[in-house]
Amino acid sequence: MTIGTFTISRRGLLLGGAAVAAAANLPRAVLAQEPVRMAGIYTVPVEQQWVSRIHIAAEALKAAGTVDYSYTENVANTDYPRVMREYCEAGVKLIVGEIFGAEAEAREVCAEYPDVAFLLGSSFMPDEAANPNLSVFDNYIQDAAYLSGIVAGGMTAGNIGMVGGFPIPEVNRLIHAFMAGVREVKADATFQVSFIGSWFDPPKAKETAFAMIDGGADLLYAERFGVSDAAKERGVLAIGNVIDTQADYPDTVVTSALWHFEPTLNAAVAAVQAGSFKAENYGTYSYMIAGGCSLAPLGTFEGKVPAEVMALVAEKEAAIKAGSFTVAIDDSEPKSS
Template sequence: MTGRIKPAGLSRRHLMASAGAVAATGIVGLPKRLLAADPIKVAGIYTVPVEQQWVSRIHVAAEAAVAAGGAEYTFTENVTNTDYPRVMREYAEQGAKLIIGEIFGVEQEAREVVDEYPETAFLLGSSFLHDEAHPNLAVFDNYIQDASYLSGIIAGAMTQSGNIGVVGGFPIPEVNRLIHAFMAGVRETKPDATFQVSFIGSWFDPPKAKETAFAMIDNGADLMYAERFGVSDAAQERGILAVGNVIDTQGDYPETVVASALWHFEPTLNAALAAVAGGSFKADNYGTYSFLKEGGCSLAPLGTFEGKVPAEAMALVAEREAAIKDGSFTVEINDEEPKSS
């Protein structure tokens, strides 16, 4: 059963899996001890719709945990930053054992709430490190720079002009590192590439992202890095290529999206669920579960572009992917704000 809970009310929706649902989905990955225990009550608190690409990956992973029998899951979307602490308290009061979400705009207030509920585990997207002063708060974000780098290799091989547009949400570390990794990948196959970089000041404003992309295309960009929704729409309308971020939109833009870096939140959530079940949840950095070697990110299938990317580029992608997995090659994590060049 699916549905939404509006921020104003927590008349909650619980998701429970049957054995048939698990068999139908073929979901694997949860520790065996979780499957034998009672499902853990998980609550998601999101400041944007669950369709938004970053949050959608958390939402999908939570629903996968439900289908595998390891969790009950309730969520509230479109929560304002000012309302976020209240919703945290309500879920904690209602017995949630693990609360997941993102507190980038409400760091101090959220940490105060965390301290009020020491028996509740909090796994929250954050720009700051975990702090032993908050022993029940673990932090994460999408460290998918490995996959972003690989997508850049493909982009560099597919651009004709070497003029690439980049549209991001906010210039925060979580976004900056992906853009830098993408640009580093581009330079592997297009060393003289130039980049137009702009941030729209929103996590979910497809019209503004689209308008920004149009301006870059008018300024000569022949390939767009779609960190935000709306960019691929502009690329499609103007007949140029795009590279996706976090989710796979190739099916929606079959003639436009040539590659995408995917985030898989399942390793992060499964690790947290195992820690809660084992009574070992503590302040920690779960960001490393997003690394390629942990299964936390990957390059999406090329779909309609299979066979259209130069073989030399795909060979380099395969070589670098193997090296990243075995530790002989490391993609730089650069959190500084990227600039046009």
């Protein structure tokens, strides 16, 4: 593991370019103080859609001089606690990452280093008594997923395939929200739902999607990488998740539910700077009303989605942002129709 360095690569330039652009939108409170030593610990490559959002937000703060950011990727769950300890011993003051596969062990490390702030993706809520320095988050972007479902409802004959990573609450709520959006337009739509048991296995996701297309799906919900590849090869449509991949699939991806990690990370860094970081649920910073998610522009599909469908999207989006409409949260495991 290398701490305090950054390897220049094509992917770094691509991710870093977005980070520099985002830096201009940072609040003054975040920009005002000495850089916070921050580390990212990721179990997958930084290109993976979920982790890429964290990485881009961190690079934005690094570009602004707000954090001194290093990271380690492809960390096995069994090795996660060791990497956490190494960063803590190196003097890092804020650690960001995901501990879905190492909950108990990671929380033990947090307890060992009470002077380090931890902001970690988790399926469980914070425990102030056991870990007062551990805040949790996830991409609770059900608002954007719901709106993307409305778009999908206007573009399908009614058979939709949905490929997810694991049936954990954070994923389940997105799938349910998407299905609720579809039903606003296509009440009798049916869904094929499958989980591949991995956060990053594009070949498996692709094969699962192929099976759904063979089962009649004419539109796919791409919660995982690999699904849009299957859609492209078979000539069906797809709806993306977390990042906008339309540039890579201009005739396939209609829109995407986008996650913006900046509100989450900016709030955490500001709390560290102020000496007020404590155990909290940062998941609400992913809500649309907090600026944590949005619906990607239609781009190449502009004018191809029925006007009445986009009018409904605009109406619901305005209501969500105004706080007059709340997308229902259902964390139960979704099933095929």
